[in-house]
Amino acid sequence: MRRFAPMLLAAVALLASACEKKTQPAASGEGTKGGQTAQPATTGGGGTQGDTILLGEVGSLTGAQATFGVSTRNGIELAIKEANEAGGVKGKKIAVRVYDDQGRPEEAAQAVTRLITQDKVVLILGEVASSNSLAMAEKAQGAGVPMITPSSTNPAVTQKGDYIFRVCFIDPFQGYVMAKFARENLKAEQVAILQDNKSAYSIGLTEVFQRKFAEMGGKVTTTESYSQGDTDFRAQLTALKKAKPQAIYVPGYYSDVGVIARQARELGLTVPLMGGDGWDSEKLFELAGDALNGSYFSNHYSPDNPDAKVQKFIADYKKAYGGVPDALAALGYDSAKVAVAAIGKAKDLSGPAIRDAIAQTKDFPGVAGTISLDENRNAVKPAVILKVGDGKTEFVTTINP
Numbered sequence: 054m055r056r057f058a059p060m061l062l063a064a065v066a067l068l069a070s071a072c073e074k075k076t077q078p079a080a081s082g083e084g085t086k087g088g089q090t091a092q093p094a095t096t097g098g099g100g101t102q103g104d105t106i107l108l109g110e111v112g113s114l115t116g117a118q119a120t121f122g123v124s125t126r127n128g129i130e131l132a133i134k135e136a137n138e139a140g141g142v143k144g145k146k147i148a149v150r151v152y153d154d155q156g157r158p159e160e161a162a163q164a165v166t167r168l169i170t171q172d173k174v175v176l177i178l179g180e181v182a183s184s185n186s187l188a189m190a191e192k193a194q195g196a197g198v199p200m201i202t203p204s205s206t207n208p209a210v211t212q213k214g215d216y217i218f219r220v221c222f223i224d225p226f227q228g229y230v231m232a233k234f235a236r237e238n239l240k241a242e243q244v245a246i247l248q249d250n251k252s253a254y255s256i257g258l259t260e261v262f263q264r265k266f267a268e269m270g271g272k273v274t275t276t277e278s279y280s281q282g283d284t285d286f287r288a289q290l291t292a293l294k295k296a297k298p299q300a301i302y303v304p305g306y307y308s309d310v311g312v313i314a315r316q317a318r319e320l321g322l323t324v325p326l327m328g329g330d331g332w333d334s335e336k337l338f339e340l341a342g343d344a345l346n347g348s349y350f351s352n353h354y355s356p357d358n359p360d361a362k363v364q365k366f367i368a369d370y371k372k373a374y375g376g377v378p379d380a381l382a383a384l385g386y387d388s389a390k391v392a393v394a395a396i397g398k399a400k401d402l403s404g405p406a407i408r409d410a411i412a413q414t415k416d417f418p419g420v421a422g423t424i425s426l427d428e429n430r431n432a433v434k435p436a437v438i439l440k441v442g443d444g445k446t447e448f449v450t451t452i453n454p
């Protein structure tokens with residue numbers, strides 16, 4: 054819980070200053086404006102003028118997946134602070150205008166439009182959930198403003214066009230990783246799947262896992278679905294149980310997975326659950342209790358990595374936010390670093406110039422792995438498998454592309 058405190062304080066402080074400026078409170082019902090926060094360097098007007106370069110960020114700072122947005126915000130803030138302390142870029146300081154989309158695709162798309170038309174940002178960072186990034190990418194691509202998603206893994210996101218990038222791996226790889234782990238490490242022959250049919254991410258991972266697991270000689274016995282935010286998963290779990298799976302793949306978000314795990318155990322389903330990066334949240338343990346102990350998920354980074362730059366990042370992050378950074382924080386940090394480096398190399402601050410510079414990102418030393426962007430604007434990187442234990446995760450293995 055501790056790591057959320059600084060964010061909440063910042064939001065309060067900024068809401069207070071927003072009240073002063075506009076003489077009316079920024080009510081949270083006021084579209085995307087409600088959750089707007091801005092770095093101290095952003096005052097008034099916006100746009101990239103004078104001695105400030107303005108970036109945009111869209112994230113789920115509130116709502117069911119709030120830890121995604123908050124962790125990403127912290128990571129980006131830390132990277133920008135470091136960049137400014139090191140003198141900024143092109144002789145200017147960097148500021149970030151942030152909008153809260155409450156985890157909703159429509160809000161995310163509106164926030165992008167606002168960032169482009171009103172704030173005139175040169176680049177956009179976000180989102181985490183692939184369905185939200187898909188809605189944003191449409192707008193950013195249409196306007197020719199570069200966008201980097203730190204952590205959306207569905208392949209369709211960067212397929213929206215040549216202005217859309219990511220600093221993480223994609224789900225055809227992530228689905229393969231868990232299928233391989235299930236077959237080779239867990240020695241599973243029969244697994245079942247429970248997918249979130251409201252999430253492009255979950256649907257994509259289900260499809261890949263199913264195909265890869267079958268190619269490796271395994272069998273997916275049953276696939277059941279739910280909709281994000283559901284609270285009763287017993288009917289689906291009962292159906293899955295009948296097929297006697299040796300493990301169950303649940304490629305959803307932590308907010309649902311925690312509840313699913315508890316209900317699975319209540320129904321006597323004791324086999325390990327397996328998931329993807331969407332499980333990554335401190336809240337997972339709160340929601341699941343010990344129901345996920347002995348379960349596994351794939352992820353982008355492990356805080357157990359002894360690499361010096363990773364450990365420095367963790368120490369700096371702890372100092373600033375009071376908790377161990379999750380993968381979202383690490384990828385948020387990396388996305389902002391890649392953005393700043395590209396802006397530094399771009400011949401000017403136009404969309405095409407920044408896009409061309411991002412496209413050339415190669416061997417960039419990120420805290421969540423080295424980033425080289427391929428011709429489809431995706432990063433090609435290893436994944437880690439983490440095991441859930443008592444209130445924490447434990448590094449199991451790395452799987453290379």
Ligand code: PHE
Nearest residue numbers: 182183204205206254330331
């Ligand atoms: N990869 C997920 C998606 O595309 C988002 C995510 C990334 C969640 C990393 C947690 C950690 O929807």
